[in-house]
Amino acid sequence: MCGLTGFWQWRGASREALRNQAEDMSRRLTHRGPDDGGLWCDESVGIALAQRRLSILDLSEAGHQPMHSACGRYVITFNGEIYNHLQLRGRLAAEGAAPVWRGHSDTETIIACFAAWGIERTLRLSVGMFAFAAWDRQQRTLTLARDRMGEKPLYYGWCGDILLFGSELKALKAHPSFDARIDRDALTLFLRHDCVPAPYTIYRGVLKLQPGHLLRMSMDAPRNAQPEAYWRYNDVVAKGLSEPLECSDAEAADALENQLRESISAQMLSDVPLGAFLSGGIDSSTIVALMQASSRRPVKTFTIGFDENGYDEAVHAGAVAEHLGTEHTELYIRPEDALAVIPKLPSIFCEPFGDSSQVPTFLVSQMTRREVVVALSGDGGDELFGGYNRYLTARTTWRRMLHVPRFARQAVAGTLRTISPASWDRLMERAGPLLPKRWRLAAPGEKAHKLAEVLLSSNGQSFFLNVASRWKDPASMVIGASEPSTLLTNEAAWPSTGDLAQWMMAMDAQSYLPDDILVKVDRAAMANSLETRVPMLDHRVVELAWRLPFHQKIRHGQGKWLMRQVLYRHVPKALVERPKMGFAVPLDSWLRGPLRDWAESLLSENRLRQEGYFDPAPIRQKWDEHLSGRRNWQYALWTVLMFQAWLEANQGVLS
Structure with missing residues (x-):
């Protein structure tokens, strides 16, 4: 690295x-x-x-x-x-x-x-x-x-x-x-996606080379050179779906385990100390289990925990580590430790980056680097094997919506929106004892309003774009900008899957994964001089994943079904079976508490007007609603705050 x-x-x-x-x-x-x-x-x-x-x-x-x-x-x-x-x-x-x-x-x-x-x-x-x-x-x-x-x-x-x-x-x-001029069009993409997707960057005229591409320039006509693909994800999707593996569940699990073992073994080659991140979830537990199975010494594993309810996975990681016999290190992070990272973010991420899990990722990388120079990560499993909740609900939700006339969906959406999220929360709290257990949701008011947005979607693709968007109409917020085309809006570049959930998986693997997840891991780790390796993204694992039938990825409403079968060979089911938990920090309460003054300074109406990038009105509305507790706009606000903090740190070189 x-x-x-x-x-x-x-x-x-x-x-x-x-x-x-x-x-x-x-x-x-x-x-x-x-x-x-x-x-x-x-x-x-x-x-x-x-x-x-x-x-x-x-x-x-x-x-x-x-x-x-x-x-x-x-x-x-x-x-x-x-x-x-x-x-x-x-x-x-x-x-x-x-x-x-x-x-x-x-x-x-x-x-x-x-x-x-x-x-x-x-x-x-x-x-x-x-x-x-x-x-x-x-x-x-x-x-x-x-x-x-x-x-x-x-x-x-x-x-x-x-x-x-x-x-x-x-x-x-x-x-x-x-030339440090900001690309306002790229800024609209940042507001939508929490990151600036390839090939764009926040600067005019500067690009990211896209995955699987090369750019060859000669002395004769260097400016005429265009990136060329030497490997295409859509080709892998098409080949996998046209040439599926014909095998039993047990044979498929064997094939997956064997390929993961081969990939992990190759990625454990190092002349310096090596370990792994371990959250206790399916992906990282599978990687660590197979690492330990091929190692004669205890693998060094690392996790961080938070004292806040709903954010701590350290206890689960510790149980998996104890079962596997790893040399495990965990560190419980105090709020002040996490808050101390925030001023560093504009220098760690050299263009605006709004995924708030950047904070715990930096902290676990910082801790890990004290012991090892290389760490394996479980990233990629969700996109390849159907792990995100949106894949689980996409098929059934959209199929049901297709049977409801658009005018009726609009009417229901309007009704849902007339009741504030806080009122929904109070209503559901009172009705909770009378409802079936599966209906008792966390943050029901926010979910009701998200459902209203989904009901207005015209097709499965717009459904996905809605789910994948932080701000729904960013071009209306950025002064003098229009939103450029990306993979999500360029129908000619879409993979052909014939199935909404698989289409979403293929789209995430080519957008959210490289532009958000891998950027986050690379920058947070390298800021600590730590190399990270991702065995799930060995292209042979990717190609195998797309040859596996969909029912071996998502079955009976459960994602990553086949990977779980591999993991159960090494770790008892009871240690890893729990609801999926994101790698997050409690931004909602922090923005109303210890980060309030910092955020207010960056979001002040006068400041926004003077800088001239944003229309202050929608930002101030969300900020006021968040502070009052009427809505939880933590992620949308964090995206704006990360641009504002980056702008403040870079004003000396911006024009």
Whole structure:
């Protein structure tokens, strides 16, 4: 795990100028690679590559980057891990194409593969998470590439005749040519999704390279280059659905366990201490169980807990850890510990990011880094195996809605909305003893109003967009903006599944997962110089998941059914069976309590008007309703607050 950056400058510059600028950019990524740093430049073509290294494999000088291929043709700066690099070395040897190896790093392997097979074929043969910039000295071409599922980030953009690129925006911003104008259209996407989805960024003219893509630029016409897909998630979906596995439940569980074991075993390769996050839920418990099954020593596991009711999973994680025999560490976080993280968020996330689970993710990463350098994570299981509650309800809810005329749905929605959430809560509290247990919901008023929004959906896709949106009409809030097209609104880019729930899973895997979940984990962990690995996102696991029939993912109203069967082989069912709990903090009460003054300052009407990005009216309305307790707008408000805090921290470089 490392940080990479660099630039390509056509007008030419001295070697000293190239080096000084590259060093400035690289210095902003020291947290991603505190162990070593290097740079390479060629003033004859105006290119500079820089790297910060967190040493994981081959801690010697032989792993130093930027690295040259043995033949001298390629120079690379690389971030990530190639888990099958030893197998690739064996293949090179069998073909008589292996160089004399200088060390045992995966970067040396990948650049030797470039020399033997070319970049695109190497990408297709590689198993791993990565982003890299590779310069071909023979063809005078620059290639940027990103892993299939988007675990590792890569930004790029043109500033005049200079191409800037790097693992984080803060590296690009260090270049004197960087244009820091905010993209108001991208801001509308942030308000809707809590993040800025690829390929957009918060800055005009700066993009994210999308997962599974490469960008190849030549000296002749660099600006004409367009990203190309070397792997497409929709192709995996289509192939999996057209060629499903014909097997029993037991055979399917065997296939899943075997593939997870193989992926986990490869991801446990490390020359530094390694452990795992453990929440006690299905995903992380499965990863840890299979890690422990293949390890001769207790696996180091880590979890954090909160004293607030409804937010603490530490007791469940502890029970799983005790059963598996891991070396478990847990830390109970006080509110002041979590609140102390909030001022750091604008520097940790170099563009606005509104998923509030960023706070506990940073804290568990901080604790974990005290013991290990690498941690495996259970992310990805929900999107692949049907774990989110919205998948469980999408089919049945929408099918029932189809039988109700639209005018009737509108009438019911109007009735639901006439009663405030607080009144719904009081009504349901009084009626609770008379209702069946399954009808006794937490926060019934908020759920009633969400149901009203869902009833107004015209189809299953708009139903999903409604569920996936934090602010429903963000373009009306951002002054001078219109909302750009994304995967969620571009019907031509949608996967073909024939089933709403599976369509939602495929959409989440290509949007929410890489743009929110993986960004959160990468930035929070790397801010602590911790490498995270995600076995569920090995592309072979992804491809297997889509070949499994839907009834082995969701069955009898229960998500991740097949993964549970694998887990039950290692952990008693009673230890892991409980309602799904998000990785959250009690924002609702914090915004009315210890964060109130901070939030009021950022959301003041005068401030919003002076800054000129937002229409203050809808924001102030939600803030007043939240403070009064009439509504719980914690997440919508947090999204605005995260932009405001980011803007305040970056005003010195914004125009």
